[in-house]
Amino acid sequence: MSYISKLDGKEKGPIPISQEYFKSAFSVDNVIFGFDGTDLRVLLIKRAFKPFLGYWALTGDLVYPHEDLDEAVQRVLTELTGLKDVFMEQVKAFGEVDRHPEGRVITIAYYSLIDIRRYTPNPDAAFATSFKWHKVREVKELAFDHMKILEACFESLKQKVRSQPIGFELLPDKFTLSQLRQLYEAILEQPLDKRNFRKKILSMNLLVDLNEMQQGVAHRPAKLYRFDYKKYKELISKGFNFDL
Amino acid sequence: MSYISKLDGKEKGPIPISQEYFKSAFSVDNVIFGFDGTDLRVLLIKRAFKPFLGYWALTGDLVYPHEDLDEAVQRVLTELTGLKDVFMEQVKAFGEVDRHPEGRVITIAYYSLIDIRRYTPNPDAAFATSFKWHKVREVKELAFDHMKILEACFESLKQKVRSQPIGFELLPDKFTLSQLRQLYEAILEQPLDKRNFRKKILSMNLLVDLNEMQQGVAHRPAKLYRFDYKKYKELISKGFNFDL
DNA sequence: GCAAAAGTGTTCTCGGTACACCCATGC
């Protein structure tokens, strides 16, 4: 319990906080998920520097001294994609002593959900040689312990998407029920019955029928819906639980 | 994305990691839960030092430079209670810039579950003037942002206890079904039907009937059970899901 | 007209919930 005595040690005499405690740093890493209509994808950067030069890695950065954790994640994301006010969720801290070859760096892992069509890569980003949306299940090797982080975030997303209406963050504002179902199938990695899925999601009364149709598809066009966030907030305040 | 360029900046010339990044530290805080047979309780310490002198606080410490996060939590817990191999679960990082008045300290919050009867306070612990098991719902004001941490951990426990058999960590090895039900009622903060609870928990076939009886109670004595961890591991490998 | 995906109802099963009385013990 030396934390307390060292940080607050005035009563016990001048015991300065050991310098050693500050040869360490903390970072955030963010798993950026997108959905291409068929597969769940993750945005990775190819590292332009050592260590792990040429490896694919998650986006992340050290946390600035006067910056909250969420702010740091948002900053990195905006720098990379230009997007603001993106959905993000903190998942877990990774703090193994040797996880970073150059020093003690504890990282706080987040994931973000973005509409893949809104993403435009930032040509000024100099820290990587390239970006790419990888299919989540095809990612094999990543820099640092990023593979572990990716797995933890994917698992967390799988859980969360059943009990919170966060999947919509991955879709355009207007979407069809088939797109929504395919999204859930991709995240949950299991097929879902078309009729049962429609029945269940519509019975929540959280989708607004926009009276618009899909255009230019070589089959019967589908109705377009949007998710009613306002109504969702009303319902949860009355004890409603989203559940799929 | 200066993290990468600064930490790995050799290609870009000698850009040392700014000293500022290391005027910060990380700690762990641990919400220690126990169950007294009726109420869920949390072990708090009364601070013997500034800041927040005299305030109740969670147990915690700075993380040593060559220590993993889980190790730090275990170390603090063992120092305080003498217990080893205690169940613990990481919940969330708290990193607001001003959460600690003396510097930038990011803390990783954990909770632990212990059998309250096995707890014996460590008389050598000098960092606090006293310890006490507080009823979770009666805790009002804590040092730092510990109230927020307690709430997040309690919420996390509530969720987790339904889908993982972790409640047993709070009970003695041998317990009655009523004790188990009262534990769930305390954590979930709702009454549970006696018959339905028994039916459901017994139908999982995870409790071993020890053919022993409660002793010395002024009513019909109850059967004693223990939880079969070995069988649980077998079942989950076959796709079983604990659910209460 | 053919390929491709949209849209639509019913049946069955199983798990959740509600509910009341007798039993064994200590004092």
Place this chain on the structure above:
DNA sequence: GCATGGGTGTACCGAGAACACTTTTGC
């Protein structure tokens, strides 16, 4: 013998799962 909590069974209801055919469009 009385107070206290232990232990037991059934009936009802609603949600989830399984399942096949017609419709609308582009080419």
